[in-house]
Amino acid sequence: MKTNLDYETLHVTLEGMVATIELNRPKSLNAMNISLLRELLICLKEVKKDDSIKVLILKGKGGAFSSGGDIKEMLAMASEQQFHSVMDIISDIAVTLYTMPKVTVAGIHGASAGLGFSVALACDYIISEEDSKLAMNFIGIGLIPDGGGHFFMEQRLGAAKAKQLIWSGKVIGGQEALMKGLVDEVVASGKLDQAIEKYKMICLNSPLQAMIKTKQILTENHQSTLEKMLEMEKEGQWIMRTTKDHKEGVQAFIQKRKPNFIGE
Template identity: 45%
Template sequence: MSYKTIQLEIAERKATLSLNRPQAMNAMDFTMMRELAECFESLHNEKDVQILVVKGEGKVFSAGGDVKMMVASEDFSDFGLIMDTITRLVKAYYTLPMITIAQIHGAAAGLGLSLALGSDIIVAEQPSKIAMNFIGIGLIPDGAGHFFMKERLGTVQAKQMIWEGKVHNGEEALALGLIDHNVAEGMAAVAVDQLVGKLLASPILAMIETKGILHQANLSELEFILQGEALGQGKMRQTVDHLEGIKAFVEKRTPVFLGK
């Protein structure tokens, strides 16, 4: 299957998926969301693949959702379809019967960070800019960002980090528990290759079975949060603060929020 915004390569027991909109900092427009959903769903049929590495082409992993797409769809006519597609891609990714690894360099923000956090293992370079920054445009996390932040940080810290929207480098993200490995700039690919080699030399079928048991147990909560995010995001998309946030983003100025 060929894609416009992503690339998938399969070599024996390993697959590599590259987000491929480097000219847009791998921001996720609807086409990329749909292609990710289709790709993850198709990978469920690749019985020989035991590891999936997700990375970004160009200078960053992913800057998150495409804000220009948000501005263009202010009539909300396609919002339900967008959220349904995000739900599809998250559930397909979370239930993959393989070990998933996010290879982060540059920015991993918003929906891009939600995708990375859905991985079993996260490797990030020290200068990376890791941020759950939906709050900056008056939105809540989607892509199951609430679920994955809670899994890694616990409820209280997840809330506070989502509210703050702060940008963290690799060292800070590791200390917080957001990522699993912090490596030097330019070394993420090498570190991931070494990790893949170690995993493929391990009893990986047992590891995948453990993942399946734990993820299946959490699936109902994941679905509940995805539904809540879709409803909550719909409300937030219609607020004055969100409209101000995206306009300020496009105009490259500090937003003035009114709590409306």
């Protein structure tokens, strides 16, 4: 298992049966650029194959969990081949995290938006600070969720409610996310680390092999659906990138104004 010295965009620590991965691009609110995505996938695969690790904790350094995909790099991807190669990495992250034979915990503070929210939702147990800002907000730039966002939202909310929240792109706080079932625990601002430590100790004092076996049974029953939806997200996202509404959404984002969508 690699240490944090081997990564530029992650900080990784190992303590007994627990691995902690911290997204480490704090100046960009841990926006997921290509380097971070590649390193995260490598790290997750390292954790997955290490049988000594039973609990994985995923966090963000600085002021946020993750503000989502790096829009500047997204705009620079001109070719379909380059776009699909990045989407394949994103899809592999979702499947690797979802099928991880460990108990996975996401600790959210600050923003968890777009792809950053999809990644958090791939975890088994999500703890959020009450003043966090969570959003599946791809719609704001005329795109659809990726990273398994459709699958994970549907699993937690059901199809009808998932669709409404995706369509609205609404930003919600920790308490509302708990009420909707999008997160599993909410704590006061600044109390995230203590809550993670408490849940970690609950896991370490539980029959972890039985917990992980239950996870594997449920996961294997739905893995093919996740993989199918990831492929649909990849194809759909490329189509959305060609729309007038996406181009308007990006321009509005850059110019910090409200977009004028026309449905084309």
